[in-house]
Amino acid sequence: MPKNDHYVIIGNGPAGNAAADTLRASDKLARISIISDEMFTFYYRHRLPEFLTGALDADALTVRPYTVYKDNNVRMRLGQCVERIDPADKTLYLKHMEKVHYTKLLIATGGRAFTPPHLAPFRDSLCFMTRYTDALQLKPRIQDAQSILILGGDLISLNVQQQLLKAKKTVYFALNPDSFWPLKLTPEMAARIQKSLEKKGVASCVAGDIQDIACKKNGKLEVTLDSKCAFTVDLVGCFMGLTPNIEFILGSGIDTERGVLVDDRLRTNFPDVYACGDCAQIYNPALKDYWVSVGWHNAELQGRTAALNILGDTKVIKPLKQGVLEVEGLKVNTSWWKKF
Amino acid sequence: MKEKRLYLRNEEEKFEGTAYARQVVRDIRFSTDARDFGYIAENIPCQDACPVYTNIPGYIRCIFENRNGRSYELNRMVNILPGVLGRICSRPCEARCRHGESDLGEPVKICHLKRAAADHKHAGHRISENLFAPSGKTVAVIGSGPSGLGAAHDLAALGHKVALYESMPRPGGMLMYGIPEFRLPRDLLMLEISNILRLGVDLHSGVAAGRDISLKDLLKKYDAVVLTTGTLSPNDLGIPGESLPGVLSGLDFMMRVNQGETPDVGERVAIIGDGFTAMDCARTCMRFGAREVTVNIRKTEEFMPVDEHEIFEAKFEKVKIIGLVNSVRILGKDRVEGIVFERNRLEFSRTGAGRDTVPIGNSEFEVPCDTVIAAIGQNPATDFNDVKFKLDGHRIFTKNGTHATSVKNLFAAGDCNTGASTVIASIAQGRGCAHEVDALFAGRKRKTMLVRFEPAEQTDRQRAWDFIPPVPMPAADRSERLADYRNEVEQGFTPEQALEESKRCYLCYLKYEINVDRCIYCFACIDVAPRDCIKMIHDVAIKPSGAYGDFMQTRDWTDVRAIAIDNKRCIRCGKCYEVCPTQCIHIIKTELIEQDLEA
Ligand SMILES: Cc1cc2nc3c(=O)[nH]c(=O)nc-3n(C[C@H](O)[C@H](O)[C@H](O)COP(=O)(O)OP(=O)(O)OC[C@H]3O[C@@H](n4cnc5c(N)ncnc54)[C@H](O)[C@@H]3O)c2cc1C
Ligand SMILES: Cc1cc2nc3c(=O)[nH]c(=O)nc-3n(C[C@H](O)[C@H](O)[C@H](O)COP(=O)(O)OP(=O)(O)OC[C@H]3O[C@@H](n4cnc5c(N)ncnc54)[C@H](O)[C@@H]3O)c2cc1C
Ligand code: SF4
Ligand code: SF4
Numbered sequence: 001m002p003k004n005d006h007y008v009i010i011g012n013g014p015a016g017n018a019a020a021d022t023l024r025a026s027d028k029l030a031r032i033s034i035i036s037d038e039m040f041t042f043y044y045r046h047r048l049p050e051f052l053t054g055a056l057d058a059d060a061l062t063v064r065p066y067t068v069y070k071d072n073n074v075r076m077r078l079g080q081c082v083e084r085i086d087p088a089d090k091t092l093y094l095k096h097m098e099k100v101h102y103t104k105l106l107i108a109t110g111g112r113a114f115t116p117p118h119l120a121p122f123r124d125s126l127c128f129m130t131r132y133t134d135a136l137q138l139k140p141r142i143q144d145a146q147s148i149l150i151l152g153g154d155l156i157s158l159n160v161q162q163q164l165l166k167a168k169k170t171v172y173f174a175l176n177p178d179s180f181w182p183l184k185l186t187p188e189m190a191a192r193i194q195k196s197l198e199k200k201g202v203a204s205c206v207a208g209d210i211q212d213i214a215c216k217k218n219g220k221l222e223v224t225l226d227s228k229c230a231f232t233v234d235l236v237g238c239f240m241g242l243t244p245n246i247e248f249i250l251g252s253g254i255d256t257e258r259g260v261l262v263d264d265r266l267r268t269n270f271p272d273v274y275a276c277g278d279c280a281q282i283y284n285p286a287l288k289d290y291w292v293s294v295g296w297h298n299a300e301l302q303g304r305t306a307a308l309n310i311l312g313d314t315k316v317i318k319p320l321k322q323g324v325l326e327v328e329g330l331k332v333n334t335s336w337w338k339k340f
Numbered sequence: 341m342k343e344k345r346l347y348l349r350n351e352e353e354k355f356e357g358t359a360y361a362r363q364v365v366r367d368i369r370f371s372t373d374a375r376d377f378g379y380i381a382e383n384i385p386c387q388d389a390c391p392v393y394t395n396i397p398g399y400i401r402c403i404f405e406n407r408n409g410r411s412y413e414l415n416r417m418v419n420i421l422p423g424v425l426g427r428i429c430s431r432p433c434e435a436r437c438r439h440g441e442s443d444l445g446e447p448v449k450i451c452h453l454k455r456a457a458a459d460h461k462h463a464g465h466r467i468s469e470n471l472f473a474p475s476g477k478t479v480a481v482i483g484s485g486p487s488g489l490g491a492a493h494d495l496a497a498l499g500h501k502v503a504l505y506e507s508m509p510r511p512g513g514m515l516m517y518g519i520p521e522f523r524l525p526r527d528l529l530m531l532e533i534s535n536i537l538r539l540g541v542d543l544h545s546g547v548a549a550g551r552d553i554s555l556k557d558l559l560k561k562y563d564a565v566v567l568t569t570g571t572l573s574p575n576d577l578g579i580p581g582e583s584l585p586g587v588l589s590g591l592d593f594m595m596r597v598n599q600g601e602t603p604d605v606g607e608r609v610a611i612i613g614d615g616f617t618a619m620d621c622a623r624t625c626m627r628f629g630a631r632e633v634t635v636n637i638r639k640t641e642e643f644m645p646v647d648e649h650e651i652f653e654a655k656f657e658k659v660k661i662i663g664l665v666n667s668v669r670i671l672g673k674d675r676v677e678g679i680v681f682e683r684n685r686l687e688f689s690r691t692g693a694g695r696d697t698v699p700i701g702n703s704e705f706e707v708p709c710d711t712v713i714a715a716i717g718q719n720p721a722t723d724f725n726d727v728k729f730k731l732d733g734h735r736i737f738t739k740n741g742t743h744a745t746s747v748k749n750l751f752a753a754g755d756c757n758t759g760a761s762t763v764i765a766s767i768a769q770g771r772g773c774a775h776e777v778d779a780l781f782a783g784r785k786r787k788t789m790l791v792r793f794e795p796a797e798q799t800d801r802q803r804a805w806d807f808i809p810p811v812p813m814p815a816a817d818r819s820e821r822l823a824d825y826r827n828e829v830e831q832g833f834t835p836e837q838a839l840e841e842s843k844r845c846y847l848c849y850l851k852y853e854i855n856v857d858r859c860i861y862c863f864a865c866i867d868v869a870p871r872d873c874i875k876m877i878h879d880v881a882i883k884p885s886g887a888y889g890d891f892m893q894t895r896d897w898t899d900v901r902a903i904a905i906d907n908k909r910c911i912r913c914g915k916c917y918e919v920c921p922t923q924c925i926h927i928i929k930t931e932l933i934e935q936d937l938e939a
Contacts, residue, residue, distance in 0.1 A: 083442065083443075084442055093442065097443065117652060117655035117656045118655075118656050118657070118658055118818060120652075120656065121817065211819070212817075250642060251642075253693075255640065255642075255686050255695070256640065256642065257640045257641070257663045257664060258663075261640075261685075261686065269686065269687075269688065283683065283685065283700060283703075285702070285703075288683065288702075288703050288704070288705045289683070289705070290663075290664060290683070
């Protein structure tokens, strides 16, 4: 007998897909929908830097073809943005004025490039890249650009810098000393990264925060740092960590802080609403802090766990065994970031 | 109570104003009908949310017409300090602006426009006042904050002689000594205060009631005394280490700074609290050389009582907000060296919408710092030695819905009566109290609220204007802000920016109404409507309060009594008006106004 359950997953990243697979494996009959505001099917975000410089073509980004969803009887709604949630009524409001009812909801909306508020006035002069469409738009500009300044505040910035060097661009790197996700850099650590990057071919790597960006007549950008260093470049890429996509949840009654607040079973404060992946924030007793874990590995694991709990299990997210990641001569302890 | 059905069917019922499908307004008309007040509350949401009921669409339209002086006066009629509020108001109106409904974009920048009218009015602008004949009565107002100024202004305008006592050297209360200068320039504040004092209000500054002059004597000397003494007694944290040097109260800190001191706060400051005072302390510390300033709050940003904009500006200046923490103890030997917090989690409060915080066991952590500022609220100081009045908790007790205290001829208004609130709520309190004192003297009410109707034409608003994004407020860059405490952060809209922003307002005071007698049920209006704003109804409910209730929709033709415009959904685009073949759609300007009963 067909059941009336409708599992709705917002977000088509590793968290959402791992959840959909787990749900379908245990419940052959329920309706499962994935809603994503992106037009592209499930893809490898970590390959975007290579796509950006032309080292990879778009096909190499895809994790799995669209037909898989058809075979699994998972309804994929691409290019549809959830604008509001009414958890009391178990209804989602989509931007194109459609309402979608759910019996269980999983929020897996990931994150997007964070702009530190003090850089907001320069937003129009900065480039960001977290999605396929960002990379697509940026690609021709990168091709035309000769010199690029990277505002480096996270692991992604290092990945992008590497690809740009491979593409024979002149790369400058401004290392953010105050916050370098996921580490708090000491001056010694910063110095090691600086040295390592310069050895690999970065034209200049300095520590500092943006003071001013002026657009010159010839289209070049003149960037001044608070350390009084100045660079004249064609593009400035901003990689200062990711911030959870939760704006559409504000005001719904679902609690958020930096991300969607969930307990160790990935439940929000509303029954039947769960969150996982880059958008979820969980209290971590080992760190004595609430933590948004960013990374592919973490997203998949949380997606699976959330799905099991949606199906009635009581699986708890435990802090993973820490792995060690080598970053520019530093050892970073992380369990959530995957080295591809 | 259930809604009393029926409005359209009750043909006998007498009524004053305009109403759905029942009567067309062809000339100027006034109403005191509960239905019409109810209509205003629901249909001009911004005005209803404003504690002094500012005619917001009215003043925004004036800005569009480049009548900034008139716009300023529309504000000043009810809000005696428009230039001040245009900078620092808590903006309850914007939270309810129709333009901010989920599918309509973002609220109109009502407050920035208020400032624009004040900034761009003619240099020789004349203020207007409706002055009543002198009554021979005298009133002492104690405290010259927004509530004291509101009370003094209205009492003076109503013809009474007012003496305004203020313990500090300058008038203004928290406007002068709480709110920092980088948000509110003092010359502008003094200009608007002097417009109140000009009505013949005698300011006695540096005189504290209960200390320099006895309240008993004041009660003897004046026909009435109004207490508007605010909340000047800060709450303690109640945790170990609080008496260490380097632990400050937020209110004291701001008052010292605003009297010209430049306290040394060190490099790292931890602020505890989530209100206006906490945010102002944080931003002030940034200007006094601190490098790392955190605002530590028990819940999350979503529950902070300050508006988003305030949070953004603080973050722009690199203040960090740390959510879900409780202060546990302050560390240090001879002065503050650090503070211990524990983490909280949120739980639904028993009452429903709010949240309670529950500390998480074994979650304590330590943060090194040089200064701790506690800004966790304040209470009224209510000890006047020789006169005892009833209290309601820490606040001055007033009789149900009035400003009368337990002592004859002694009134209370503003924060000392309501607890810490906002500037605009305090002005409303002070003015309300003035009218109560006036009614006591006159033996009757001399002013009242009315709904005014006037037939109107289709405006020149264009549909494209509904899609204009909010105009951002020009602001000083970071280095300019940090260079001097007095440098105003927000620079104000230029006239062009104000014009652009004014176009965004739907002008909700326009009421669109279909005259059923002439409607031929062609549906042309429904076809062009941008939303579900026009409905087939069989009746309109009436609420227990007497206001209109919901439209009762029907699809059954035999039951349709009218096609009616739901003005709660209407965005005043005028498309229906344009297409109606029988021109049966009327536009009526509907305003809530204050009227002299004797005029
Ligand atoms: C350039 C780059 C390089 C990276 N490199 C690595 C790496 O080397 N190693 C590693 O471990 N991790 C890496 N990451 C991080 C990793 O990709 C993320 O941690 C992971 O994708 C998170 O998965 P998720 O499912 O939680 O969210 P996401 O993959 O971000 O997916 C969320 C989806 O939800 C959609 N969405 C958001 N809001 C809405 C809405 N309102 N309505 C509908 N849809 C919505 C988004 O558009 C998005 O498609 C990288 C990320 C980037 C951007
Ligand atoms: C730092 C700070 C920032 C704020 N920012 C905002 C904001 O941005 N927007 C907003 O809407 N609200 C803000 N508020 C709140 C707002 O200022 C108050 O709600 C409002 O000022 C209260 O008005 P009031 O007239 O009741 O009292 P107050 O403004 O406190 O005025 C009371 C006056 O009475 C005087 N007084 C007290 N006792 C005596 C006595 N015995 N004799 C004579 N005089 C006496 C005091 O000196 C004072 O001048 C802020 C408050 C603070 C502290
Ligand atoms: S659109 Fe204009 S009139 Fe309507 S609620 Fe907003 S500010 Fe008020
Ligand atoms: S003016 Fe007419 S068509 Fe336009 S929103 Fe209002 S009722 Fe609808």
